[in-house]
């Protein structure tokens with residue numbers, strides 16, 4: 524069951540983000556207040572340009588708000604140093620992107636091991652973790668393949684395994700099924716939702732697919748940088 528009582532994992536208060544692109548000033552987020560809870564999968568929907576990716580990046584400590592407050596897992600990201608944000612991302616967040624962002628010269632296994640190695644886990648431990656996760660996403664027989672030798676759905680499952688290798692409390696996904704057919708996309712989502720529910724993780728998915736949004740516990744609609752009521 525979706526939990527309404529899970530601990531607050533992400534709290535945004537009056538978040539604004541203004542891009543100053545030369546003469547053009549873009550107000551991507553115009554006062555967003557939002558709370559997300561552990562154990563819940565939330566979809567963020569809205570037209571192109573409504574601020575979805577900007578919101579996801581701010582929740583994921585990849586970008587800072589121009590004004591307002593962002594507290595994730597009790598850490599105030601608004602005032603944290605760059606070094607703190609880097610460590611915070613590594614320790615607590617998993618990212619999944621539409622275009623996978625896998626390293627082409629590495630095998631599936633090496634791609635999944637990479638965050639664990641960067642976090643200074645030993646090679647054996649990282650390999651064990653990565654192997655287990657690749658099996659969990661149904662790729663036990665693809666561990667030595669490079670991204671170019673995998674289908675789109677397989678690549679996205681590698682990217683999911685990589686996002687999960689350090690067991691993050693929060694998974695942020697920007698159009699994770701945007702390049703997948705519906706059946707494959709459904710499998711990818713089931714995996715993410717199982718994780719949210721079984722392990723009290725917070726899943727935040729940007730999508731413009733209403734079917735994907737329908738499968739989430741909750742939908743937040745953005746319009747012109749504001750939460751639509």
Ligand SMILES: Nc1ncnc2c1ncn2[C@@H]1O[C@H](COP(=O)(O)OP(=O)(O)O)[C@@H](O)[C@H]1O
Nearest residue numbers: 542544549551570571572573574575576577578
């Ligand atoms: N780095 C940037 N510089 C200038 N404007 C940007 C930048 N990133 C996004 N924008 C603008 O901010 C608005 C919101 O963008 P975005 O968050 O990517 O929307 P969405 O993901 O909903 O399509 C858009 O008008 C976009 O053009």
Ligand SMILES: [Mg+2]
Nearest residue numbers: 575576577729
């Ligand atoms: Mg976007």
